[in-house]
Amino acid sequence: xxxxxxxLLIIIAAMLTTVLTLAGCQAGTxxxxxxxxxxxxxWGGEELANFQAMVAPWEQQTGGAMGFSGTRDLIAxxxxxxxxxxxxxxxxxxNPGQMIELAGDKKLVALNTFLDMNKVxxxxxxxxxxxxxxxxxxxxxxxxxxxxxxxxxxPKVFQENGWTVPATWDEMISLSDTIVSSGKMAPWSVxxxxxxxxxxxxxxxxxEILLHEFGGKVYDDWVSHSIPWTDSRIKxxxxxxxxxxxxxxxxxGGAIAALATNFVDGSYLPFEDPPKAAMYYLGAFTxxxxxxxxxxxxxxEDYSFFPFPAIDPAYAGGVTGGANVVVIFKDNVTTRSFVxxxxxxxxxxxxxxxxxxxxxxxxxxxxxxxxxxxxxxAEQLTSATIFRFDADDNMPSAVQKAFWEGxxxxxxxxxxxxxxxxxxxxxxxxxxK
Amino acid sequence: xVKAFPGVFSRTRRQDINRRVRVLPWLWLLPALFxxxxxxxxxxxxxxxxxxxxxxxxxxxGAENYQYIFASSATRTALLNNALxxxxxxxxxxxxxxxxxxxxxxxxxxxxxxxxxxxxxxISFVAAAVIWRFMYAFRPEGFTQTGLVNAIGTxxxxxxxxxxxxxxxxxxxxxxxxxxHINNFAIVAVGVWxxxxxAMVVLSAGLKGISTEVLEAAHVDGANEWQIFWRIIxxxxxxxxxxxxxxxxxxxxxxxxxxxxxxxGNYGTDVVATLMFKEMFNFRNFGWASALAVVLLVAxxxxxxxxxxxxxxxxxxx
Numbered sequence: 001x002x003x004x005x006x007x008l009l010i011i012i013a014a015m016l017t018t019v020l021t022l023a024g025c026q027a028g029t030x031x032x033x034x035x036x037x038x039x040x041x042x043w044g045g046e047e048l049a050n051f052q053a054m055v056a057p058w059e060q061q062t063g064g065a066m067g068f069s070g071t072r073d074l075i076a077x078x079x080x081x082x083x084x085x086x087x088x089x090x091x092x093x094x095n096p097g098q099m100i101e102l103a104g105d106k107k108l109v110a111l112n113t114f115l116d117m118n119k120v121x122x123x124x125x126x127x128x129x130x131x132x133x134x135x136x137x138x139x140x141x142x143x144x145x146x147x148x149x150x151x152x153x154x155p156k157v158f159q160e161n162g163w164t165v166p167a168t169w170d171e172m173i174s175l176s177d178t179i180v181s182s183g184k185m186a187p188w189s190v191x192x193x194x195x196x197x198x199x200x201x202x203x204x205x206x207x208e209i210l211l212h213e214f215g216g217k218v219y220d221d222w223v224s225h226s227i228p229w230t231d232s233r234i235k236x237x238x239x240x241x242x243x244x245x246x247x248x249x250x251x252x253g254g255a256i257a258a259l260a261t262n263f264v265d266g267s268y269l270p271f272e273d274p275p276k277a278a279m280y281y282l283g284a285f286t287x288x289x290x291x292x293x294x295x296x297x298x299x300x301e302d303y304s305f306f307p308f309p310a311i312d313p314a315y316a317g318g319v320t321g322g323a324n325v326v327v328i329f330k331d332n333v334t335t336r337s338f339v340x341x342x343x344x345x346x347x348x349x350x351x352x353x354x355x356x357x358x359x360x361x362x363x364x365x366x367x368x369x370x371x372x373x374x375x376x377x378a379e380q381l382t383s384a385t386i387f388r389f390d391a392d393d394n395m396p397s398a399v400q401k402a403f404w405e406g407x408x409x410x411x412x413x414x415x416x417x418x419x420x421x422x423x424x425x426x427x428x429x430x431x432x433k
Numbered sequence: 434x435v436k437a438f439p440g441v442f443s444r445t446r447r448q449d450i451n452r453r454v455r456v457l458p459w460l461w462l463l464p465a466l467f468x469x470x471x472x473x474x475x476x477x478x479x480x481x482x483x484x485x486x487x488x489x490x491x492x493x494x495g496a497e498n499y500q501y502i503f504a505s506s507a508t509r510t511a512l513l514n515n516a517l518x519x520x521x522x523x524x525x526x527x528x529x530x531x532x533x534x535x536x537x538x539x540x541x542x543x544x545x546x547x548x549x550x551x552x553x554x555x556i557s558f559v560a561a562a563v564i565w566r567f568m569y570a571f572r573p574e575g576f577t578q579t580g581l582v583n584a585i586g587t588x589x590x591x592x593x594x595x596x597x598x599x600x601x602x603x604x605x606x607x608x609x610x611x612x613x614h615i616n617n618f619a620i621v622a623v624g625v626w627x628x629x630x631x632a633m634v635v636l637s638a639g640l641k642g643i644s645t646e647v648l649e650a651a652h653v654d655g656a657n658e659w660q661i662f663w664r665i666i667x668x669x670x671x672x673x674x675x676x677x678x679x680x681x682x683x684x685x686x687x688x689x690x691x692x693x694x695x696x697x698g699n700y701g702t703d704v705v706a707t708l709m710f711k712e713m714f715n716f717r718n719f720g721w722a723s724a725l726a727v728v729l730l731v732a733x734x735x736x737x738x739x740x741x742x743x744x745x746x747x748x749x750x751x
Contacts, residue, residue, distance in 0.1 A: 076710075256571075256598060259598045
């Protein structure tokens with residue numbers, strides 16, 4: 001009896017050890033042959049299908065395979081896995097700020113150790129290479145870029161009412177007043193609810209305004225926290241955003257509706273019948289929301305965008321944007337081959353053709369874009385006089401979150417702007433080191 | 434214990450038996466102890482240790498984390514909200530549970546009524562929160578309301594309310610002379626909706642345990658229903674109520690899922706647990722996250738201790 005019990009215990013102990021060891025080993029793939037690459041990203045549904053189509057030729061050519069874990073909670077999952085010593089092979093981060101933090105923590109593999117840097121310099125604009133570089137080492141390749149300088153509207157409604165697309169901020173405000181007085185609809189839809197990330201569409205507004213009013217230098221100083229959040233120029237940009245949301249009659253339902261409405265739902269208002277709002281500012285990806293909700297509408301005719309208007313003429317043609325960045329946690333032949341492939345124009349063109357993807361690689365032809373709007377967005381990105389990465393994405397995550405929450409607080413309590421900015425400044429002082 | 438294994442012990446000497454008696458219980462406890470140490474004791478000690486270390490746990494910084502979290506306005510909001518949960522959620526869920534337990538005990542369709550009230554308990558927190566996000570959905574005045582609550586509200590002529598966003602209701606504000614976070618009440622209401630069933634079932638079982646002789650005796654002595662409830666049922670039920678209350682208090686303090694899914698702690702609805710999650714996973718600040726975890730643990734500890742003491746006292750009286 002005693003013997004039996006002992007044996008049982010030993011077996012249990014042995015089983016536990018095996019399970020734990022296996023769990024620990026699973027992550028490490030070494031050897032010369034190209035095997036399976038584990039990728040962590042935020043994509044699901046159609047985006048994932050497109051990405052899989054993009055990867056399929058690599059799988060066929062190399063005999064490798066890709067296992068993709070998609071999660072909206074990427075940062076939480078990634079943090080947990082890194083802490084547990086089990087990071088994915090490759091991650092596609094929606095956020096270069098995260099890449100900079102991880103590179104600083106020495107968690108990432110430098111890509112310039114194996115990528116042909118001459119080729120990279122040929123195919124990628126220096127701006128994009130700089131964005132992926134930390135301490136003069138390239139840690140990230142950008143792909144799937146998005147312009148965020150797009151104001152969506154219904155060209156037919158504009159035509160019917162004799163409204164013209166504004167080229168400057170002042171024109172945009174006077175157009176807004178015209179629309180209010182027409183009584184047909186509100187000029188703006190603003191919607192900044194996004195679950196945990198609520199507030200980010202508002203911070204896009206503020207970043208876009210700041211870039212157009214004060215230019216790239218001030219924008220960079222703001223993002224790198226060389227100027228404090230309490231700076232009068234930053235405050236002025238918040239107040240310009242407030243002018244849109246808080247002006248009586250500009251947004252149906254006012255600030256509360258902006259806070260409570262999901263950013264996807266908000267994009268529908270200008271295209272409903274009858275339209276409830278005339279304009280909606282949000283990145284180029286908004287096209288996907290509109291196309292899904294109103295499949296009968298034609299891109300470029302029933303819905304289109306105009307570039308965010310100039311505020312100071314000196315900075316006209318500026319555009320902010322976003323892009324996904326590919327980073328590697330484990331250095332082996334599989335991850336090397338995989339990232340080399342993703343960086344190539346051939347790979348990126350596959351998704352471009354399928355729609356919803358603006359390539360960062362310069363060698364992807366504009367003709368590959370499936371519709372005039374996608375081409376227009378790609379053109380806007382490549383021809384931008386000033387391109388700046390989405391501001392909040394480039395800030396430390398604590399500051400980014402404080403910025404989002406600050407934007408929510410501002411719309412709830414506009415009179416508290418000074419203390420809200422001071423609050424973000426306090427967080428920033430702690431986070432930038 | 435010895436008697437239980439006559440075959441094992443009959444052939445061994447007395448000292449041997451003694452040793453076995455001392456060792457065997459521990460041997461049986463071993464698997465449980467192993468898991469408790471691995472998953473409970475070790476993480477608790479580790480969290481305590483991390484709470485005295487800096488952001489990336491590379492150096493000890495004393496009580497700085499605690500100083501920071503108690504100075505921050507975000508923590509203050511979270512603690513206040515937890516207090517609101519503690520009082521409102523516990524009182525409402527227990528109170529309603531008791532009322533339902535008493536009332537359903539008096540009707541013929543008892544099991545049906547109980548099932549209807551208990552069903553929310555069977556739904557996962559996340560699913561319930563998602564359901565109520567839809568229920569509370571808000572669209573501006575003049576739009577078709579997609580949320581049931583606002584659809585009913587506008588149907589009887591009220592203005593639509595952004596239940597999960599709206600900070601304040603003007604007329605109540607004046608009453609309390611301070612801002613009142615209506616969204617917190619909206620989320621607490623969902624918590625009550627879910628947990629009333631639990632309170633009802635446990636209390637109902639307690640009610641059924643009260644012997645009819647006692648109640649009949651009271652009747653014979655001329656007590657009315659009201660007196661019987663307050664003077665007899667409630668005192669007899671008090672240990673059961675204590676169990677329900679402590680469970681709910683712990684639930685209120687640990688509350689995370691409902692807030693996270695419905696507002697993610699935005700619009701002033703943060704509780705300590707959501708704040709901890711954000712510090713940990715969004716900002717990767719292990720120091721502050723651990724300090725918050727310790728605060729939460731310290732807040733829950735007395736409740737657990739009271740529970741254990743009560744349990745012991747009950748065991749002794751048996």
